[in-house]
Amino acid sequence: MQKQIFVNLPVLDLPRSMEFFKALGFAFNPQFTNEQAGCLVVEEGSIYVMLVTEPFFKGFIPAHEQADAGKVKEVLTCISLESRAAVDEMLGKAVAAGGREYRPADDYGWMYARSFTDLDSHVWEIMYGDASQAPATPDAPAAQA
Numbered sequence: 001m002q003k004q005i006f007v008n009l010p011v012l013d014l015p016r017s018m019e020f021f022k023a024l025g026f027a028f029n030p031q032f033t034n035e036q037a038g039c040l041v042v043e044e045g046s047i048y049v050m051l052v053t054e055p056f057f058k059g060f061i062p063a064h065e066q067a068d069a070g071k072v073k074e075v076l077t078c079i080s081l082e083s084r085a086a087v088d089e090m091l092g093k094a095v096a097a098g099g100r101e102y103r104p105a106d107d108y109g110w111m112y113a114r115s116f117t118d119l120d121s122h123v124w125e126i127m128y129g130d131a132s133q134a135p136a137t138p139d140a141p142a143a144q145a
Helices: 014-023 054-058 084-096
Strands: 005-011 037-043 047-053 076-080 100-107 111-117 123-129
Touching: 005 054, 014 037, 014 047, 014 084, 047 054, 084 100, 084 111, 084 123
Parallel strands: 005 047, 076 123
Antiparallel strands: 037 047, 100 111, 111 123
């Protein structure tokens, strides 16, 4: 069986959060979606994000406090896209749907990234990269466009 990843993120208003991600072009797997969680499909068969209501999420972490994503950041979810234009397009859709641009674009020539916060202040990075143009070593300076 192929490995799968299910990232779980708490949300305040599940229907509103699902509409936000639908506006970005994502679908939801109805088999794993109910009033407590929505299964956002990033890559069919392998990568999913579970948007989980806060009370349901708390059940998974009974010994810990839930982080307030508006105050602290514990994770940055990054999704690669097929082109620079797709990155810009998704950022535009995120802002139009109520998200906010998180920080200015990073453009290294071979890699281009932008980021936004969703309705619950989770940070999403969207990027395009051409690995054939990447620096030969991790210490090599990145080309600036």
